[in-house]
Amino acid sequence: MLRSIERSPAGVDPCGAVYDVIHKNGAVPTTDASRCPCGSGETYGGCCGPLHRGESAAATAEQLMRSRFSAFAVGDEAYLLRSWHPRTRPRSLDLDPELHWTFLEVLASTGGSPFHQSGTVEFRAHYRKPGDRGVLHENSEFCRVDGAWVYVGQLAP
Ligand SMILES: [Zn+2]
Numbered sequence: 001m002l003r004s005i006e007r008s009p010a011g012v013d014p015c016g017a018v019y020d021v022i023h024k025n026g027a028v029p030t031t032d033a034s035r036c037p038c039g040s041g042e043t044y045g046g047c048c049g050p051l052h053r054g055e056s057a058a059a060t061a062e063q064l065m066r067s068r069f070s071a072f073a074v075g076d077e078a079y080l081l082r083s084w085h086p087r088t089r090p091r092s093l094d095l096d097p098e099l100h101w102t103f104l105e106v107l108a109s110t111g112g113s114p115f116h117q118s119g120t121v122e123f124r125a126h127y128r129k130p131g132d133r134g135v136l137h138e139n140s141e142f143c144r145v146d147g148a149w150v151y152v153g154q155l156a157p
Helices: 016-022 061-074 077-082
Strands: 004-007 100-111 118-129 132-145 148-154
Touching: 061 077, 061 100, 061 118, 061 132, 061 148
Parallel strands: none
Antiparallel strands: 004 132, 100 118, 118 132, 132 148
């Protein structure tokens, strides 16, 4: 998921005050009572947490995409690999511990419902790291493998 990392214009923080409160000092929510990193407004325990723990499965491509963003945010490498298509899955991930995924915007989606076998989700994922912040913009492709939604890869621009 690394196609076009563009830096935000200096001084502009699209996430405003909420962003700073939740992610003060780069803290990442990891308890079930925390606000879910995917920005759904639900708690982690009522949103992406059960997916990360394998207690439930994503019903839609967008839900899987959101859970993968949250997995990046909490550093759940095993979930990221598990929710990747076997054909395109990397052998391992090298997550940068200094990079914090802070905010997700879902821009558009096609297919991906409980009645589809494939779908796409276009999103902007905001991150920050010491002395820098930026945005990853990607249109991702998803499909089902044995009924479960998985991430296939990014679509060409
Ligand atoms: Zn969530």
